Amino acid sequence: MNRTTLTEKAIDLLKQLISIPSFSGEEDRTADALEAWFQHFDIPFERIRNNVFAKNKHWDHSKPTLLLNSHHDTVRPNKAYTRDPFHPHTEDGKLYGLGSNDAGGCLVSLMATFTHFYASENLNHNILIVASMEEENAGPHSLRWLLPQLPPVDVAIVGEPTLMQLAIAEKGLVVFDAVVKGTPSHAAHPNDNNAIYNTIEVLQWFKNYKFEKTSEALGDVKMTVTQINAGTQHNVVPSQVELVIDVRVNDAYSNQEIAHVLKAGAPCEIKERGLKLNSSKIDKDHPLVRSGLALGRTTYGSPTLSDQAALTCQSLKLGPGDSTRSHSADEYIYVHEIEEGIDLYIKILEGFLG
Structure with missing residues (x-):
């Protein structure tokens, strides 16, 4: 044909x-x-x-x-x-x-x-x-x-x-779930450990963090906070804030290396959902x-x-x-x-x- x-x-x-x-x-x-x-x-x-x-x-x-x-x-x-x-x-x-x-x-x-x-x-x-x-x-x-x-x-x-x-x-992909903790309380009372306020510093860390190794074809690793969730009602300070972080991995790193770096350095609890998408x-x-x-x-x-x-x-x-x-x-x-x-x-x- x-x-x-x-x-x-x-x-x-x-x-x-x-x-x-x-x-x-x-x-x-x-x-x-x-x-x-x-x-x-x-x-x-x-x-x-x-x-x-x-x-x-x-x-x-x-x-x-x-x-x-x-x-x-x-x-x-x-x-x-x-x-x-x-x-x-x-x-x-x-x-x-x-x-x-x-x-x-x-x-x-x-x-x-x-x-x-x-x-x-x-x-x-x-x-x-x-x-x-x-x-x-x-x-x-x-x-x-x-x-x-x-x-x-x-x-x-x-x-x-x-x-x-x-x-x-x-680029590969690793999705992480992170938790920023604090002290739960009534909104009317003082609280120096508000999980939502604690999250400000954590978000800045994720925004500013740069992975060292770059790639000729894929450039830098790209890390983005894509979801945030906390609180149940207006007068309750929650005990924690949950974040989702999307990491697009270049060929200079394995997904396992990315997970190791973030677990060691992130200013909050963090856990990967999976490491298969290299x-x-x-x-x-x-x-x-x-x-x-x-x-x-x-x-x-x-x-x-x-x-x-x-x-x-x-x-x-x-x-x-x-x-x-x-x-x-x-x-x-x-x-x-x-x-x-x-x-x-x-x-x-x-x-x-x-």
Whole structure:
């Protein structure tokens, strides 16, 4: 099949995916649509829950494996939508619909790319494509859960909207719960240990703290207090104030190191919720990156989290669409972005797969 027809079918698949609600954990019908794609092209596939995956025709266990991955779940539409989020329609070159940009455009572009290479012989890597579920909520059956059931992966492309630029690093995430304590009392009486007033100094500490190590691709670690909660009624001084701190971790630190630093230095009790969402990266001189650079692509570090956090191999975030449109009202992707995305994916892999 020629590339033009393959691209047209990919866009049709995206329209179908948009029309099917596929919130995290509810992706049954989009998984059916992805199965139908593989059936149409006579490509054997497997499905575990709503994760759908396939291997290239000439799989060779002696070769390393390239993973192509994106997700088919979406967030729920926000209240600012002015269009039907499940009605795919094109206006002024924009294809509107929930999940069009994040990450349907990436997924169908990778599906088309995999199909293009499926029957190719003498590739230097095997190709494994995974359309995964529950990415948006890091659910119990997401890519992290699936990986032990797949062949070992040596390098990966994770399809997320990057304007087809090369995101060679991605920040990790650690969320902390903190508690600032004080003495509870009646508001009418003196209290030199008011937990809310004690929080002022603590907030200043979090605002001003700088982690020492920076990263060429990802810059500094970014720490932000995002939630605060205290008190039950107007005349009671609470015994404590609860804070939530969002820490975006560069590739100069492990999540464990971040937790150690904050537990040792923060002027309050603090505990991490989990340490699994580590930063990701790929060497700038990796052949996959070099292939993209040769096509005029540029490199950068991504501040947003994706299924890259589940991978232990080197991985590249790359895809059509713009990350700033993700989770926005009236989400869209330009049709030409999908056309260019498929073309660039194929050209990058031609340069990489030999």
